[in-house]
Amino acid sequence: MAESAQSAEAAQTAGSAEAAEAAGSVGSAGPAGSARSGRRPTLDPASGAIRNAVRAGLGKGGTGAGGAARAVSRIVVAVSGGADSMALLHACAFLHRRGEVEAFAVTVDHGLQPGSAEVAAEVVATAESWGVPAEAVRVDVAAGPEGLEAGARDARYSALEAVRARVDAEWIVTAHTRSDQAETVLLGLLRGSGTRSLAGMAVRTGSVLRPLLDIDRATTEASCTAQRITVWDDPMNADRAYARVRVRSLLTSLETDLGQPVTDNLARTAQLCRADADFLDESAAAAVAEVSGRSEIPVERLGELEDAILTRVLRVWLVSLDVPAQAFGAARIAELTALIRANVNGRLSLPGDTEVAVSHGSVRFGPAAKSRRP
Numbered sequence: 001m002a003e004s005a006q007s008a009e010a011a012q013t014a015g016s017a018e019a020a021e022a023a024g025s026v027g028s029a030g031p032a033g034s035a036r037s038g039r040r041p042t043l044d045p046a047s048g049a050i051r052n053a054v055r056a057g058l059g060k061g062g063t064g065a066g067g068a069a070r071a072v073s074r075i076v077v078a079v080s081g082g083a084d085s086m087a088l089l090h091a092c093a094f095l096h097r098r099g100e101v102e103a104f105a106v107t108v109d110h111g112l113q114p115g116s117a118e119v120a121a122e123v124v125a126t127a128e129s130w131g132v133p134a135e136a137v138r139v140d141v142a143a144g145p146e147g148l149e150a151g152a153r154d155a156r157y158s159a160l161e162a163v164r165a166r167v168d169a170e171w172i173v174t175a176h177t178r179s180d181q182a183e184t185v186l187l188g189l190l191r192g193s194g195t196r197s198l199a200g201m202a203v204r205t206g207s208v209l210r211p212l213l214d215i216d217r218a219t220t221e222a223s224c225t226a227q228r229i230t231v232w233d234d235p236m237n238a239d240r241a242y243a244r245v246r247v248r249s250l251l252t253s254l255e256t257d258l259g260q261p262v263t264d265n266l267a268r269t270a271q272l273c274r275a276d277a278d279f280l281d282e283s284a285a286a287a288v289a290e291v292s293g294r295s296e297i298p299v300e301r302l303g304e305l306e307d308a309i310l311t312r313v314l315r316v317w318l319v320s321l322d323v324p325a326q327a328f329g330a331a332r333i334a335e336l337t338a339l340i341r342a343n344v345n346g347r348l349s350l351p352g353d354t355e356v357a358v359s360h361g362s363v364r365f366g367p368a369a370k371s372r373r374p
C-alpha cells in the first residue's frame, strides 16, 4: 500500500493532473515541478485511460441501478488493495476531488489470511489520504457448496451491497479488467460452456458497475507504477491450487507461444457471445414467461422450440422451481432435451429428492418417484 509519503506524492501528482485537465491538457500530467518549469504537465497515459474508462462506464450506466439518481453519481469503490483496484481507487479519487463523482471506498476483510486487517487498514488510510471517505468491513466467510472462494465472494458482495444501500450510492464499482474477462472466457471454454457463460462479465449487473473491462492489467499496473502507488500482492494470486491462477499462466503462455493478442481476442469473443446470448434470451422470453413457475408443461409445446431456445427455457423453468443452478449443468440439460425430443417416458434425478420426468406427453417437476411411494 502507499506509504503516506508516497500517497502524498501521488496526490500531489494527481493535483497537477487536475490542473492540467482544468487547463485543457487532458491526458498529460507529471511531476508538479514540470508546471513550474513552464513545460505542460503530463498525465501518464495509463492513469488517463483509467479515468476516462470510469467516466465512460458511469455514462453507460445511465441512471444508477441502486440509490437515488442524481446529477453526480455516488459510488462505492470496491478495493482489495491489489493493482487493479488501487488504480481504480486512484482514478475515482481524482474524479471525486474534481466533483465528478461522490466516491466512498470500501475494502472487505475476509479474515482468511494473516495480516488481512492490516491490509484493509492501509487501504482505508490511502483512500482517506487521497480525500475519499473509506471503510473496512470485516466479514465471516463460510465455505458453501461451491467452496471457500465462492463463500468469500458471496460474503464480499453482501457486505458491499449493504454499504451501498446504507450510503445510498447508485453503484458498486469494481476493477475487473479485460484480463479478468479473458480468464473468465478461457475458463468457460475449458469447461465447455455455452454462449451465456462465454459472454463473461457485463459492464453492469444490477448495482455492480465494471468500468475497466476494456482496460488490461498491464495498464492498471502501469498506472500504479507511474503514480508510485504501493499495492498489495495477494498471495492467492500465486497459489496454483486455484484454477483461475493456472488459467492466468496458461493465458500468458498462449500469448507468447502463439504470438497473438489472446487476451484481446478472448475479450472480443465475450462481446460477440453477449450479443448472441442477449438475442437468444430475448427470443426465449415469451416461452419462458409461459412455463415459469408451472410444475408441468406439455411436451408438444416444448418440442416446437429450437435447441438454443429450449435449453434456455428449461434452465429458467428449473430456476423458477427453486432447483439450484449447479444441479442442471449443460450435460443434464442436454439429457432432458433429448428426452423431450424423443417424447418417451423417462426421468432425471435432481438434488433434494426431486426429479424431472417425461411421461404421457408432459414434462413434470416434483418429488422423486421413490419418495412418492408409501
Ligand SMILES: Nc1ncnc2c1ncn2[C@@H]1O[C@H](COP(=O)(O)OP(=O)(O)OP(=O)(O)O)[C@@H](O)[C@H]1O
Pocket (backbone or CB within 6 Å): 078, 079, 080, 084, 085, 106, 107, 108, 109, 110, 153, 156, 173, 174, 175, 176, 180
Ligand atoms: N477484499 C475486497 N474488498 C473489496 N473489493 C474487492 C475485494 N476483493 C475483490 N474486490 C473487488 O472485486 C474485483 C475483482 O476481484 P477478484 O477478481 O479477486 O474477485 P472475484 O472473486 O473474481 O469477483 P467476481 O465474482 O466479481 O468475478 C476487484 O478488482 C475489486 O474491485
